[in-house]
Amino acid sequence: MRALTMLGWMISKRRWSAATLWGLLGLAAILATACDDHKPSPSLASPPPMRELVYYDWADDMPQAVFDAFAAEYGIKVKYVTYASGEEAVANLRAGKVYDVVAVETQDIPALIADGLLAKIDYRNVPNFKNISANFRDLSFDPSNIYTIPFNWGTTGLLVRSDLVEKPVTRWADLWDERFAGKLIIWSLQRYLLGIALKSLGYSVNSENPEQLAAALERLEQIKSRARIMDYDTQVLDDMLASGEVVILYGFSGDLERLRKKNSAVRYVLPEEGSVLWGDHFAIPAKSSDQRAAELFINFLLRPEIIALFVNEIHYAAPNDAATSFIEPEIRNDPAIFPSNDLLKMAEILLPLGPEGQKLHDETWSRFLAGGR
Numbered sequence: 001m002r003a004l005t006m007l008g009w010m011i012s013k014r015r016w017s018a019a020t021l022w023g024l025l026g027l028a029a030i031l032a033t034a035c036d037d038h039k040p041s042p043s044l045a046s047p048p049p050m051r052e053l054v055y056y057d058w059a060d061d062m063p064q065a066v067f068d069a070f071a072a073e074y075g076i077k078v079k080y081v082t083y084a085s086g087e088e089a090v091a092n093l094r095a096g097k098v099y100d101v102v103a104v105e106t107q108d109i110p111a112l113i114a115d116g117l118l119a120k121i122d123y124r125n126v127p128n129f130k131n132i133s134a135n136f137r138d139l140s141f142d143p144s145n146i147y148t149i150p151f152n153w154g155t156t157g158l159l160v161r162s163d164l165v166e167k168p169v170t171r172w173a174d175l176w177d178e179r180f181a182g183k184l185i186i187w188s189l190q191r192y193l194l195g196i197a198l199k200s201l202g203y204s205v206n207s208e209n210p211e212q213l214a215a216a217l218e219r220l221e222q223i224k225s226r227a228r229i230m231d232y233d234t235q236v237l238d239d240m241l242a243s244g245e246v247v248i249l250y251g252f253s254g255d256l257e258r259l260r261k262k263n264s265a266v267r268y269v270l271p272e273e274g275s276v277l278w279g280d281h282f283a284i285p286a287k288s289s290d291q292r293a294a295e296l297f298i299n300f301l302l303r304p305e306i307i308a309l310f311v312n313e314i315h316y317a318a319p320n321d322a323a324t325s326f327i328e329p330e331i332r333n334d335p336a337i338f339p340s341n342d343l344l345k346m347a348e349i350l351l352p353l354g355p356e357g358q359k360l361h362d363e364t365w366s367r368f369l370a371g372g373r
Contacts, residue, residue, distance in 0.1 A: 208357030274346035
């Protein structure tokens with residue numbers, strides 16, 4: 001898993017100043033050692049019976065086979081509730097909706113912790129944390145992994161119908177090419193779309209600079225009249241790209257294999273300006289109805305053969321060292337899923353913003369949705 005060590009450089013043990021953030025391209029060294037606090041207890045007792053556990057995650061992000069296996073072993077049914085964006089997930093947690101386990105994005109974790117929306121994890125009930133790569137533990141946004149456990153990570157790139165494009169697509173800037181007018185979708189995902197606009201201008205995806213964000217807003221306004229802006233929806237993506245109604249859009253590494261099954265001409269391009277990396281993490285909301293069962297489920301998900309089932313079917317990378325031998329070789333060696341160190345050197349991971357930076361991003365996004373006013 002050569003990419004894991006390189007990715008370790010990319011998740012910042014960041015200071016909260018924008019200057020440090022830009023200077024490090026939003027990526028820095030991480031702490032490579034796990035805390036002694038996470039030594040597992042010798043055994044796990046089964047939690048009290050529970051009819052249903054609610055799991056909250058992106059759509060199509062976990063195979064049904066995983067839920068079925070958990071229910072068969074523990075007698076606990078998993079209800080899979082989905083969201084269309086990280087912003088939606090955070091809003092629902094703040095609104096007090098009840099979930100037992102949630103997959104949260106890296107950039108949202110500090111605010112969720114600060115707002116008291118996540119429960120502390122009892123690692124006596126999660127001994128399989130030992131399987132998590134040292135490169136992904138004890139990161140600056142959640143020191144000692146008190147509230148979160150790394151789940152998966154991946155790249156953001158361009159999905160292209162290669163048979164309908166006359167010259168190769170190689171850059172984020174190609175999204176602004178007039179030849180794709182009317183045949184382009186842009187997903188309404190705030191940090192990703194602002195990050196892509198910033199990256200296309202040569203700026204950091206984590207920029208908190210007002211002038212750079214103003215330029216990104218102007219950049220996005222240029223594309224608005226030529227593209228359909230939509231909530232992220234894999235069914236829409238599959239149908240429109242496979243049919244040729246859409247020929248280019250930004251998407252994620254896990255989209256590729258699913259799309260290839262519908263049309264072999266679909267290609268996934270990591271842009272020359274550098275990919276936008278992301279990470280998701282398991283967490284237990286403070287309002288979970290049964291934290292013990294939630295920890296049991298997370299521990300189950302961290303089994304190497306279970307997380308490998310996820311990787312083999314969903315095609316996103318997982319920071320689980322013990323799972324390597326269970327991952328199919330063609331997936332383990334696919335640079336779209338596990339990019340080479342050279343590709344990762346140009347990439348940036350979406351990181352938490354400081355309070356003023358987050359406010360500026362939110363204001364910029366609101367202006368974009370309102371038409372640039």
